[in-house]
Amino acid sequence: MHYFSDNATPVCPAVMAAIQAADVADHGYDGDAWSARLDSAFSALFDAPVRAMWVASGTAANSIALACLCPPYGGIICHEEAHVVVDECGAPGFFTHGASLMTLPGDGAKLSPDSVAERLKAIRPDVHQVPASAISITNATEYGLSYTPDEVAALGDLARAHGLGLHMDGARFANAVAYHGFHPADVTWRAGVDILSFGCVKNGGMMGEALLFFGAQADARFAEAARWRKRSGHLFSKGRYLAAQLLAMVEGDxxxxxxxxxxxxxxxxxxxxxxxxxxxxxxxxxxxxxxxxxxxxxxxxxxxxxxxxxxxxxxxxxxxxxxxxxxxxxxxxxxxxx
Amino acid sequence: MHYFSDNATPVCPAVMAAIQAADVADHGYDGDAWSARLDSAFSALFDAPVRAMWVASGTAANSIALACLCPPYGGIICHEEAHVVVDECGAPGFFTHGASLMTLPGDGAKLSPDSVAERLKAIRPDVHQVPASAISITNATEYGLSYTPDEVAALGDLARAHGLGLHMDGARFANAVAYHGFHPADVTWRAGVDILSFGCVKNGGMMGEALLFFGAQADARFAEAARWRKRSGHLFSKGRYLAAQLLAMVEGDxxxxxxxxxxxxxxxxxxxxxxxxxxxxxxxxxxxxxxxxxxxxxxxxxxxxxxxxxxxxxxxxxxxxxxxxxxxxxxxxxxxxx
Amino acid sequence: MHYFSDNATPVCPAVMAAIQAADVADHGYDGDAWSARLDSAFSALFDAPVRAMWVASGTAANSIALACLCPPYGGIICHEEAHVVVDECGAPGFFTHGASLMTLPGDGAKLSPDSVAERLKAIRPDVHQVPASAISITNATEYGLSYTPDEVAALGDLARAHGLGLHMDGARFANAVAYHGFHPADVTWRAGVDILSFGCVKNGGMMGEALLFFGAQADARFAEAARWRKRSGHLFSKGRYLAAQLLAMVEGDxxxxxxxxxxxxxxxxxxxxxxxxxxxxxxxxxxxxxxxxxxxxxxxxxxxxxxxxxxxxxxxxxxxxxxxxxxxxxxxxxxxxx
Amino acid sequence: MHYFSDNATPVCPAVMAAIQAADVADHGYDGDAWSARLDSAFSALFDAPVRAMWVASGTAANSIALACLCPPYGGIICHEEAHVVVDECGAPGFFTHGASLMTLPGDGAKLSPDSVAERLKAIRPDVHQVPASAISITNATEYGLSYTPDEVAALGDLARAHGLGLHMDGARFANAVAYHGFHPADVTWRAGVDILSFGCVKNGGMMGEALLFFGAQADARFAEAARWRKRSGHLFSKGRYLAAQLLAMVEGDxxxxxxxxxxxxxxxxxxxxxxxxxxxxxxxxxxxxxxxxxxxxxxxxxxxxxxxxxxxxxxxxxxxxxxxxxxxxxxxxxxxxx
Structure with a gap:
């Protein structure tokens, strides 16, 4: 019996059924009826206006999010054992065109506000040093810990105070929310998260994650992300099969x-x-x-x-x-x- | 009744059946039993040793191919109405890190050897000008024309004579082969094609194309492409669902x-x-x-x-x-x- | 007697004298007294607030300007024989991270507003096509023609109407201004130019051009350009020797x-x-x-x-x-x- | 009296004299008589065939060197306080198109072979992790320590054993060599260094460093570096003024x-x-x-x-x-x- 990865598990039946239900003729790319429902489905789930975009993989979701938050000459503060650092063959560097990953240690792969604050203080505000542009955290973390809303909010406050974007890699976001029992909004936009990679594949999907944009800049970032998605080959011509999986996940529980x-x-x-x-x-x-x-x-x-x-x-x-x-x-x- | 795109059509039943047959636990990424069969399936089809890789979209397939054939400071000769030029939001520029598309006119979106030869002659071999590194053709073309083996071979000869790679965008490769009735090998590696984007989605698949590497450099290019695939977020965690589609397409006819x-x-x-x-x-x-x-x-x-x-x-x-x-x-x- | 390039000529005596006058101890990079005078010197020359930055070469000046005006997924409309297209080994692609050069024909290497307007009209406003983001013209052109203020203004109007930036490659800007006798402001910011590569080397300098930013976004673009300059290795540690050359050129006539x-x-x-x-x-x-x-x-x-x-x-x-x-x-x- | 940087100091008289001696008409770029002498001058100095290229700044020299040694998906092992990490605004990420800097601690900003070996051992050889492609050291280090030939050779042996390139940032190479009194060859190519950024500006030059290529791959890397130099705007049109400075430095002592x-x-x-x-x-x-x-x-x-x-x-x-x-x-x- 396999315990090596949640990627090894088959697709859950409701998702497979949704894929088959989407097996009809419709417009290509994201012009279909399923893709059109994503914004409202995730807005309902998160109790706020959300712009939602299907993306094929967690790596693509994370990287596109970071490209929206960080210029090529900027830096992304993250844990030294974060997936974006150790398991994506440098994908963030590819999508951001060479931004720096500013890695920090921390128990259980969690970022602590103190260490982030100290790192920020060490950056000289001159043109020679890479400025920090974003913070990226993983929830649940690479070691299976889940952030509380307060913990995220402490990082969100830091981000806002320094003009940084806050990204959450939620490859196992469902597990984190299920563990604590908080409302998904509490641990995301209410705590200052700008973009969430909402994972589905590890949680029973076949392929496809949702990239969610919160807040006042959601529309602008969504538009930019749409360019990155196309440009990176992630705007599938039959997107309805992806959108249907996401909807199956979140239109119920x-x-x-x-x-x-x-x-x-x-x-x-x-x-x-x-x-x-x-x-x-x-x-x-x-x-x-x-x-x-x-x-x-x-x-x-x-x-x-x-x-x-x-x-x-x-x-x-x-x-x-x-x-x-x-x-x-x-x-x-x-x-x-x- | 829709005639706007072959992308709008549902998945063909045999492909859907293959997806369901792959719905079992197996190793993640491309460590599964289906992915393992790709090389042999395509080698049989092309009557030669082929390295085959699933890639999620045609844009990704084309771009990864071009990144294997062209350095950032190189140029890719292609038709001015090629999909890589007009319909991929600059994806080749993204994957190649800024290589130049050297566009040429031509009836029916076909490249003629004469115009390619003339273009090559106009490039000064100094460090100021972008050197040509690859030729990319689409077969069937964006206007529905299909190259004969002789036509491809004329370009293949030019490519070899100038040390260029030759890529074929085969989003509708099946239609081209079916039209002329030639063996698929005749219009690809026997004619000098180095890398083929073998399309499946427009031909009844759900998602996923095959990127095929021919010739002496196939292994090296495959290894590099594997890095680009991961780095661009295209190494899906449940790759068996893609591989199964490709096998369903080509293990029979x-x-x-x-x-x-x-x-x-x-x-x-x-x-x-x-x-x-x-x-x-x-x-x-x-x-x-x-x-x-x-x-x-x-x-x-x-x-x-x-x-x-x-x-x-x-x-x-x-x-x-x-x-x-x-x-x-x-x-x-x-x-x-x- | 050589007529092959104005690059072959020695430095003019006043510039050499300025270099020697700058041969004293001062702060590194652009923290010196000469660099500090650039903004005011060029503001006086152009009769408007100008942000001015020394850059080592024309290629760097052009590329940094374009990187400030065009995102990686955007396009730059320019003449098919422009220096940025044929003589910089793809430098704009490098600095913009893969933006597209949208080339047009035109007599004497001049861009005509009609051809630009037609090109703009042909771009579908969807995510599949590269949007135009900037126009770049060369003045004097690669064939030695000089734009009149009206000609530039016609392009400037188009740029403004379509939300595009307008860059002028002025490797031989002095020759163009001297030929027509117009005020330098008339053929630049008054005609809608956002960024000017103001050439010095071909005109008697040793090394170093000025990158000039006009208009409401000058400060923001200057700040971004300062990052590109550093990141591309163009922030020299002894910048006073460059700044002194530019000042020698423009503080007199x-x-x-x-x-x-x-x-x-x-x-x-x-x-x-x-x-x-x-x-x-x-x-x-x-x-x-x-x-x-x-x-x-x-x-x-x-x-x-x-x-x-x-x-x-x-x-x-x-x-x-x-x-x-x-x-x-x-x-x-x-x-x-x- | 200033002690804040060797960049603040004027140019030494012999260098200024060499600049003036080069103030004659000659071919542009690196087609002049001074540039033509670089290979032989540095080959004599290093007692081996050396390919030598002028580059305008230390940041450009380091970045071009790393781009020759490391693909975009690779990693560069270096000290966490190395200039390439903390003082170049991410230039290596720009020139390598997003390669990763794999930073290590170490006394006095020196890399120890043990820590490098340990870091190498921790990298899984799969496609998910960034492979190490190069090692970069600074000599003298950012804290003013100088490597002995044995220390460099220990890193050179590691590099060779793992198929990595070895780069030395020699912004203060002269000071390191002068301190220990070793032959410059002993601490570079004889110890396994592939590419050296040979500093001149901090040592009395005006602008311009030499990028030196050693060993069997010197020609191929030089050719590639020539593309990067042009593409990054560093191929100055009047290169003789740079070449003359380097020659003044090394044709005598x-x-x-x-x-x-x-x-x-x-x-x-x-x-x-x-x-x-x-x-x-x-x-x-x-x-x-x-x-x-x-x-x-x-x-x-x-x-x-x-x-x-x-x-x-x-x-x-x-x-x-x-x-x-x-x-x-x-x-x-x-x-x-x-």
Whole structure:
């Protein structure tokens, strides 16, 4: 049974059904009936006027967002282990035409306002140094932690005070919202987020994420993002198949239901190995201490997952899981001699 | 009934079935079983070792190909009405980091070896002028003409003689091959083509084209293209759903069957209006002289299509058509007073 | 005696003296006393508030100007034989991160408002096509023609009506102004020019041109240009040696005196071969019909110049010339049997 | 008396004389007699075949070098306080089209082979992570330390073993060589350096550095660099004035004589405040502990320099100094109460 990535899981049935329902003739690109509903669907979800755009992948969503917030000579403050830094082959550098990633350490891949403030203070305001233009955070983080609205708002305040844009990589946004139970608006635009990469693929979609623009500059940024989307080859000619997936997720509460299932499974596993946890479990990922011998023992029982350096492993649950489904792994973990 | 674009047509049933068959757990990105079969499937089709990569859109396929063939300070010789020039919002400039499109005129959007040779001769070999690095042609062309193997080979010879790469935009490659009946190898690698954007979406796919690398540099270019694909956000996390579409197209002869249907429909329409044709019909597009009054009359009967400047229109047939399906439009065209 | 380029000529004595006068200790980059005087010197010259920046080369000046006026996904309308198109190895593509050069034909390398208007009309306002963002003209043109204020204003009106920026490549701006005798303001900001590359090197300088920003957006564009200048390696650490050259040119009327000398020399030559002229002579360049035999005959007498394709030649006069200096060449031209 | 930067110092007389000697008519760009001598002059100096190119600024030299060694999707390992990281407004990102700077800590701004090796080991060889493509070091470093040949060779061995290019930013290369007394070849190509930015401006030049290419790939990289130089606006039309400066530096031993003078002055100052030194003094820069009160006291005596954060200052000596010239500052430093 695979726990190496939520990308490995099939598409959830409601999304597949939506794809098939969209299998009719309609206008190309984003001129179709499904794409036309995105703004209203996400505005309803976020309780505010939202401009919403389908984008094929999380990397494209993040990169286009950053290109809207940062000029080529600017910098993006982010965590040193952020996906945009370590897992996108430099995509932000490509889309921004060479902007700098200004990386910071921080527990659990979270950015702290103090470290951001200190970094900002160190930048000389002359033409020789790269000015900071944006802050990018991941929620849930790369280590499965979820920001509270207050934590985001502290960064949002800093961003506003320094004239920076604030981007949130929400590849697992649903899991973060489901964990805390806050309203999605509280942890985004109400806390100062300008652009959100709203993830769907890891949460049961086939392909396609939503790029959401909040606030007074939403229209202008959306228009610019539309150029980047086309120019980067991401304006698909049959966009209705993407839009339909997003609508299936958010016109009901599928996005939250799926995330809750994955989170519940993660909690069930966490409960089995409280002493092994390297980070709090606040989404659908667990990072646990696990020796090579233990890892081999689990794999021998059919459980698959990634090692995370020496003596550690990452387990990822997904929408198709629930506490029962992961019970065998929970038991196997409990039964480890260590 | 719509004739404005082959993008407007639904996915063909065999492709949809393939997508559903791929709806199982497997490794992410291109680590799945379907992606693993691409090289062999296309090698069989092209009767030669081919490196094949799924890419989400035609724009991405073309741009990544050009980035593999042309440095930022180089130039790409292409037709002034090529898709890469007029319909991709500058995507080649984005992916190549600013290479120049060296545009040439030519009947039916075809490049002639003479005009290419003349253009090459005009470039001074000093550091002030942009050197030509690649030639890009579209087959079938933007006006629905299809290159013969000899025509491609004449350009291929020029390319080789001047050390240029040769790219073919094959968004409607299937229609071109189906029209002439040549072996796909004859009009590509045997004629000097280095990289082919092999189109699927217009031919019945949902999303995803194949980028095919031929010849001695195929491996090196594939490796570089893999970086561009990731860096541009086109390495989808659930790539199996793309790979499955491509395999459904080419592991049988669906790609040709679909193209033949579209071509037959185009010929049926062409036969109805021989005197209105602005270009020979050698694929699935017709460009016809049509007054505004005539266009309105057709639309009143339920036929939809794009105007093509003043006094002209474009009609595009697709995989779901055949001669019978387009009979009503053929009759309506014949019945126009003019 | 060389007539192949005004680049080949030594620095004029007043500029060399200014360089030596600047050979004292002062702050680095543009923090020195000379750089601080640029704004006021050029504001006086242009009779309006001007933001002025030294830049090392004409290519850098042009490219930075275009990067301030055109986003990566935009287009720049210019003549197909403009320096930015044919002689800068794609520098505008580099500085703009891949913007498109939208080239137009036109007699004497001049852009006509009609052809620009027609080009603008042909662009669909959708996301697939590159929108025009700027117009760039060269004055004097690559064929030695000079725009009148009315001609520039017609382009300026078009630019304003379509929301485009207007750039003037003034590598030989002094020659153009000297020829017509208009006030420099009349042919620039009063006619709608936003940014001017004010040439010095061809006019007797050693290195360094001035980039001039006019109008309401001058400050914002200057600030952005300052980033591009630094980022492209053009913010020299001892900028005072560049600034001093520019001031020597424009704090008196050296720039005009030099240009008048070169122009007078060109007129003297033109008067010798009225029937050979391929273009009106309105600056310091002559393009004349000249057979290979005739060219050889002139070279045998010690005159050096560039061939300009078959049966033609380019002769360039410079600041160190006057009518007397070019009398030997004038006589040799008159004496040609043809 | 100024100690804030070696950029503030006038040009040394021999360089100014060389500029004036070059003030004759010659071919433009790098077609002149001075530019033609660069290869042989630097080959003699480095005791090996060297391809040498003038470039206007250190930022341009570094960036062009990195663009020759690193693709857009690659990474450059360098110190976190390197000039390319903190003082060039992201120029390497501009010239490389978005390559990543992979920064490492290290005493005195030196890179240690161990930290580089560890960084290399952490990069997964998949398409998601940016591969390392080059190492860039500064010699003398930003804190005035000079690498020994053995230290460079250890990095050169690592570079070769991993297929990386090795670049040396030698803005103060002369000071480094003068300090250790090694042959310039020992600390460059014999130790594995592929490209050297050979600094002249800080060492008494007006403008212009030399970009030097060593080894088997020198010709190919030079050819590519020539494109970048043109494309970035750095191919000046009167290049002879730059080439002449470089030749004046290295056809005799002016470059070393100037550096020795600056170094001697630095040692004289260091000897005055051994307990205040924050780094060993191995070139022409001193970083000393200095309270705000002490700094004010020195400035009141007419000594100018930059603060270096709280409680510290940077003093830079230059070619016009010697031990006698800095004696007043040495005495003032000794006389500080602290």
């Amino acid at each position: 599928l996005w939250l239901a799926n995330a809750r299932a994955a989170n519940a499974a993660a909690q069930a596993l966490a409960g089995a190995v409280p002493d092994r946890l390297m980070h709090p479990v606040q989404a659908n990922e667990l990072f646990i201490r696990l020796s090579a011998v233990e890892a081999a023992a689990l794999r021998a029982q059919g459980f698959d997952f990634y090692d995370w350096g020496d003596g550690a492993a990452r387990l990822v649950t997904n929408w198709s899981h629930d506490a029962a489904a992961v019970a065998p792994l929970a038991m196997a973990l409990r039964s480890l001699p260590g | 669906l790609w040709l069957a679909n193209a033949r249907a579209a071509n037959a429909a185009a010929q049926a329409l062409a036969g109805a209006v021989p005197d209105r044709l602005m270009h020979p019909v050698q694929a699935n597009e017709l460009f016809i002289r049509l007054s505004a009054v005539e266009a309105a009359a057709l639309r009143a009967q339920g036929f939809d299509f794009y105007d093509w400047g003043d006094g002209a229109a474009r009609l595009v047939t697709n995989w779901s058509h055949d001669a019978a399906a387009v009979a009503p439009l053929a009759m309506a065209l014949r019945s126009l007073p003019g | 050296l720039w005009l005196a030099n240009a008048r000398a070169a122009n007078a020399a060109a007129q003297a030559l033109a008067g010798a071969v009225p029937d050979r002229l391929m273009h009106p002579v309105q600056a310091n360049e002559l393009f004349i019909r000249l057979s290979a035999v005739e060219a050889a005959a002139l070279r045998a007498q010690g005159f050096d110049f560039y061939d300009w394709g078959d049966g033609a030649a380019r002769l360039v006069t410079n600041w160190s010339h006057d009518a007397a200096a070019v009398a030997p060449l004038a006589m040799a031209l008159r004496s040609l049997p043809g | 002016l470059w070393l004589a100037n550096a020795r003078a600056a170094n001697a002055a630095a040692q004289a100052l260091a000897g005055a405040v051994p307990d205040r030194l924050m780094h060993p003094v191995q070139a022409n820069e001193l970083f000393i502990r200095l309270s705000a009160v002490e700094a004010a006291a020195l400035r009141a005596q007419g000594f100018d320099f930059y603060d270096w954060g709280d409680g510290a200052a940077r003093l830079v000596t230059n070619w016009s100094h010697d031990a006698a010239a800095v004696a007043p500052l040495a005495m003032a430093l000794r006389s500080l109460p602290g």
